Amino acid sequence: MSLATTFLGVNFANPFMNAAGVMCQTENELTSLAQSSSGSLITKSCTSAFREGNPEPRYSKAPLGSINSMGLPNLGFDFYFNYAKNTFPSVNVSNKPIFFSISGLSLEESTSMAQSLCPLATEGQVILELNLSCPNVPGKPQIGYDMEDMDRYLNAVSSVYSMPFGVKMPPYFDFAHFDSAAAVLNKYDKVAFVTCINSVGNGLVIDIDSEQTLIRPKAGFGGIGGSYVLPTALANVNAFYTRCPGKKIIGCGGVTSGSEAFMHILAGASLVQIGTQLQEEGVGVFDRILSELRTLMEKKGYTTLSDFHGKLKTL
Numbered sequence: 001m002s003l004a005t006t007f008l009g010v011n012f013a014n015p016f017m018n019a020a021g022v023m024c025q026t027e028n029e030l031t032s033l034a035q036s037s038s039g040s041l042i043t044k045s046c047t048s049a050f051r052e053g054n055p056e057p058r059y060s061k062a063p064l065g066s067i068n069s070m071g072l073p074n075l076g077f078d079f080y081f082n083y084a085k086n087t088f089p090s091v092n093v094s095n096k097p098i099f100f101s102i103s104g105l106s107l108e109e110s111t112s113m114a115q116s117l118c119p120l121a122t123e124g125q126v127i128l129e130l131n132l133s134c135p136n137v138p139g140k141p142q143i144g145y146d147m148e149d150m151d152r153y154l155n156a157v158s159s160v161y162s163m164p165f166g167v168k169m170p171p172y173f174d175f176a177h178f179d180s181a182a183a184v185l186n187k188y189d190k191v192a193f194v195t196c197i198n199s200v201g202n203g204l205v206i207d208i209d210s211e212q213t214l215i216r217p218k219a220g221f222g223g224i225g226g227s228y229v230l231p232t233a234l235a236n237v238n239a240f241y242t243r244c245p246g247k248k249i250i251g252c253g254g255v256t257s258g259s260e261a262f263m264h265i266l267a268g269a270s271l272v273q274i275g276t277q278l279q280e281e282g283v284g285v286f287d288r289i290l291s292e293l294r295t296l297m298e299k300k301g302y303t304t305l306s307d308f309h310g311k312l313k314t315l
C-alpha cells in the first residue's frame with residue numbers, strides 16, 4: 001500500500017497539503033506544516049507588501065464548517081520568498097515540495113510577483129499557485145468570475161513566468177461557467193494544474209442566541225468552508241478534471257476524513273488540500289486522514305492512488 005504520488009514531475013510522499021491561507025501565514029505555522037505528516041504545503045496567498053487584513057473577528061467555526069473574511073493578511077512577498085528559499089530547506093526534514101500562493105490586488109502586482117518568483121521555481125524550489133478567487137478584499141471582485149479578466153491575468157503571468165503553474169479557482173455552479181472557465185484555462189499550456197475550490201464566497205452565518213453575525217468584516221459576509229461545501233467542491237473537481245484533460249486537479253473543500261479525501265481523488269483530484277479541518281484540528285489531521293484513507297483503500301482492495309484516481313462511475 002502506497003499513498004505516494006508524482007505531480008508535475010515531483011515526488012510526493014502523500015497527496016495531502018494545507019489549503020492556502022490555513023496555518024501558513026507565519027514562519028512558525030509554515031515550519032509546523034513542514035514538519036507535519038503532510039505530503040506538501042502552501043504559503044499564505046501574498047501581496048507585494050505586508051497586509052494587516054480585515055478587523056477581527058474575521059474567522060469563525062460554524063456548525064458544519066467555517067466562515068472567514070480575513071482580508072488577505074500576509075507578511076508580504078519578500079517574507080515568503082525568503083522563507084521558501086532560505087528557511088524552508090533547513091526545516092524540511094522529509095524533503096517535501098512547497099507551493100507558493102500569490103494574490104496581487106492588480107494584474108500588474110500579480111505579474112510582478114510571479115516574475116520575481118520565477119528563479120526559485122526554475123531551481124525546483126517552489127510551485128506557483130496563482131490565486132484568482134479571494135472573496136474577501138472589499139471592492140475587489142473574484143477574478144475567476146470574470147472570464148476576460150482571468151484571461152488577461154493568465155496571459156500576463158504566462159508571459160513572464162517560464163515554469164508550469166496552477167490556478168486557485170472560485171466555485172462555479174453552472175455548466176456554462178464550467179465550460180467558459182475551462183476554455184480560458186485550456187488556452188494556457190503553462191497552467192499545469194487547477195485547484196478547486198476556494199471558499200464559497202459571501203455566505204452569512206448567524207448566531208441565533210446573540211442574533212448576531214459570527215464575524216465582523218463586510219457585515220458578517222465571508223467565505224464558507226468545511227462540510228457545507230463538499231458537494232460543490234467535488235463537482236468543480238470533476239467538472240475541470242473532465243474539461244481540462246491536459247491538466248492536473250488539486251481538490252480542496254470539505255475534507256474532514258479519509259472518506260472525503262477518497263471522494264476528491266475518485267472525482268479526479270491528484271492532490272488534496274485541507275482547510276477548515278486543519279484549522280480546527282491542527283496538523284494531527286494529516287496523520288488521522290492518512291490512516292483513514294489507508295484503511296478505506298485496504299477495505300476496497302486498492303494499493304495505490306492510481307487504482308481509483310478519476311474513476312468515478314456514473315449511473
Ligand SMILES: C=Cc1c(C(=O)O)[nH]c(=O)[nH]c1=O
Pocket residue numbers: 021045068069070071072073103131133134135136137198199223
Ligand atoms: C487570499 C485571500 C483569501 C481569503 C482571505 O484572506 O480572506 N479567504 C479565503 O477564503 N480565500 C482566499 O483566497
